[in-house]
Amino acid sequence: MASVLERVVRVTATVLRLDPAEIKPEHRFSADLGAESVQSIELVAMFEEEFGIEMNEDDALSVESVGAAADFIAKVCEAQGVKV
Amino acid sequence: MSSSPAHSARKEHPFTDSTEPNLLDDVFDYSLPPKIRFDGPIVEYIDGQPVQFDPQAVKKRDIHITDTTFRDGQQARPPYSIEQMVHLYDLLAKLSGPNGVIRQTEFFLYTKNDRETLDRCRALGHKYPECTGWIRADKGDFRLVREAGLKETGLLTSSSDYHIFNKLKFKSHKHCMDAYCEVVEAAFESNVRPRCHLEDVTRADWDGFVLPFVDRLMRMSEQVPEELSCKIRICDTMGFGVHFPGVELPRSVPKIVYKLNQECGVPSERLEWHGHNDFHRVHANGTTAWMYGCNALNATLFGFGERTGNPPLEGAIIDYISLKEDLCGIRTEVITEIADYMRSIHFPIPDNYPLVGRHFNTTRAGIHAGGLRQDERIYNIFDTTVLLNRPPRVNLTDKSGADGVAHWINEFFGLKGDDRINKIKCHKVARWVMDQYEVHKRETSISDEELEVKVQELMPEYWEKYAPRR
Numbered sequence: 001m002a003s004v005l006e007r008v009v010r011v012t013a014t015v016l017r018l019d020p021a022e023i024k025p026e027h028r029f030s031a032d033l034g035a036e037s038v039q040s041i042e043l044v045a046m047f048e049e050e051f052g053i054e055m056n057e058d059d060a061l062s063v064e065s066v067g068a069a070a071d072f073i074a075k076v077c078e079a080q081g082v083k084v
Numbered sequence: 085m086s087s088s089p090a091h092s093a094r095k096e097h098p099f100t101d102s103t104e105p106n107l108l109d110d111v112f113d114y115s116l117p118p119k120i121r122f123d124g125p126i127v128e129y130i131d132g133q134p135v136q137f138d139p140q141a142v143k144k145r146d147i148h149i150t151d152t153t154f155r156d157g158q159q160a161r162p163p164y165s166i167e168q169m170v171h172l173y174d175l176l177a178k179l180s181g182p183n184g185v186i187r188q189t190e191f192f193l194y195t196k197n198d199r200e201t202l203d204r205c206r207a208l209g210h211k212y213p214e215c216t217g218w219i220r221a222d223k224g225d226f227r228l229v230r231e232a233g234l235k236e237t238g239l240l241t242s243s244s245d246y247h248i249f250n251k252l253k254f255k256s257h258k259h260c261m262d263a264y265c266e267v268v269e270a271a272f273e274s275n276v277r278p279r280c281h282l283e284d285v286t287r288a289d290w291d292g293f294v295l296p297f298v299d300r301l302m303r304m305s306e307q308v309p310e311e312l313s314c315k316i317r318i319c320d321t322m323g324f325g326v327h328f329p330g331v332e333l334p335r336s337v338p339k340i341v342y343k344l345n346q347e348c349g350v351p352s353e354r355l356e357w358h359g360h361n362d363f364h365r366v367h368a369n370g371t372t373a374w375m376y377g378c379n380a381l382n383a384t385l386f387g388f389g390e391r392t393g394n395p396p397l398e399g400a401i402i403d404y405i406s407l408k409e410d411l412c413g414i415r416t417e418v419i420t421e422i423a424d425y426m427r428s429i430h431f432p433i434p435d436n437y438p439l440v441g442r443h444f445n446t447t448r449a450g451i452h453a454g455g456l457r458q459d460e461r462i463y464n465i466f467d468t469t470v471l472l473n474r475p476p477r478v479n480l481t482d483k484s485g486a487d488g489v490a491h492w493i494n495e496f497f498g499l500k501g502d503d504r505i506n507k508i509k510c511h512k513v514a515r516w517v518m519d520q521y522e523v524h525k526r527e528t529s530i531s532d533e534e535l536e537v538k539v540q541e542l543m544p545e546y547w548e549k550y551a552p553r554r
Contacts, residue, residue: 037485037486038485038486038511038514038515038518041486041507041508041510041511041514042511042514042515044508044511045508045509045511048508055508057506057507057508060508
């Protein structure tokens with residue numbers, strides 16, 4: 001089973017139309033990967049769908065990088081009893 | 085005050101940090117239009133001497149609004165039908181409330197329709213607005229006033245030399261003054277209170293004509309019962325009036341009101357300001373007249389009047405509340421009802437027109453919509469939902485962002501507090517909106533009707549839950 005980080009990278013690549021191989025954990029969604037305002041919303045929505053979780057909007061949107069998103073999602077999954 | 089305040093007035097302003105917002109909600113309490121508070125006297129130099137005005141006095145004086153929608157307002161458009169005028173009069177009474185904040189409205193008396201309108205308005209039985217007449221300065225016209233059973237009528241007493249010499253062809257100021265005073269005398273004899281309209285007074289010869297004329301009117305008024313004594317309407321016919329202090333006569337609103345009120349002795353309750361908007365000063369000038377001692381502010385619905393229009397009545401209502409710090413019985417939501425009615429009879433109201441335009445509290449920028457979503461007070465002037473029956477809205481374009489989309493959807497469903505849908509759940513609609521501009525190169529904003537269809541299509545679970553209860 002893919003890790004949380006691998007799944008985050010896959011979703012990010014799909015939403016931002018990038019090659020997954022080019023996405024690194026330290027990459028920032030906006031500054032490095034070019035995510036625009038609506039795309040940031042779409043990323044959070046797709047992460048929720050991918051992991052079957054509900055995230056706090058403001059907290060989720062304040063996460064800046066791919067690696068931080070994986071950590072954040074892992075914690076939310078744990079808090080909501082979702083196995084990853 | 086020094087002429088170099090940047091040097092002489094400098095002082096330190098100590099910083100004290102705070103972790104709590106200071107929203108100044110005593111003044112901006114949101115349940116009312118923002119209050120207008122004063123922290124000292126106003127000083128105006130009159131004939132070289134400083135004169136202090138106490139702005140607090142306006143909070144206690146019986147200031148009020150008089151309406152001229154059916155007279156000046158109607159001079160600028162095809163005539164209203166009788167039914168339309170009667171309905172508008174009824175709405176004015178409803179807006180005014182029981183305290184007569186909209187104290188009077190004036191009617192032409194010349195045609196059969198004019199007189200039938202007047203009769204039907206009075207038959208409604210409203211105490212306010214009181215119906216008054218408007219006639220030319222012609223002695224014979226008092227027959228019309230008497231037959232209509234009116235207690236008061238306005239009459240033209242044009243005061244600038246443009247009118248006196250160039251239009252009316254009087255040979256001298258005295259010749260003109262005598263003629264006007266004859267008409268005023270005729271009003272007294274007819275048991276009708278004359279309201280002398282000092283037409284074009286903001287470019288009149290004040291020392292040569294206006295002040296001696298008003299002195300004479302006041303002397304004449306001393307000879308008749310109080311209820312017949314002359315009222316004075318100050319007519320800024322061409323919009324030349326200027327509201328800020330230090331301006332010389334004849335353009336200074338403060339000096340005009342002071343001279344008539346204090347030097348000629350026209351009591352505040354018999355002074356009225358009538359302005360025009362040729363230089364965008366009409367509303368400020370009207371409120372300023374209130375401040376300096378004039379009790380009546382003459383206005384029209386949505387400022388519609390000759391050329392550039394008159395003080396907007398609904399703006400005067402809001403300033404009245406701001407000054408009095410109380411609704412005083414005014415039913416502000418009727419402003420919206422009147423605007424809706426006016427639109428239904430094809431009266432043009434620009435979309436960005438304050439208080440009633442379709443988009444007066446609509447924001448397009450996403451960053452503003454974000455603010456609205458967090459706390460509507462951030463980008464809404466007061467509680468427009470309660471006071472005007474108009475919730476703040478967003479109009480969607482490529483600048484609206486997901487915040488704007490989420491705000492629109494929540495307002496559409498009427499969701500409050502925890503029920504409001506967050507913007508993450510609105511992402512499909514937000515994407516559709518962005519694609520309209522980025523992919524399809526759209527150049528117009530998105531209509532409510534289009535968006536409604538998209539919400540139904542892209543957020544079916546929310547549509548099913550909330551649409552039935554709209």
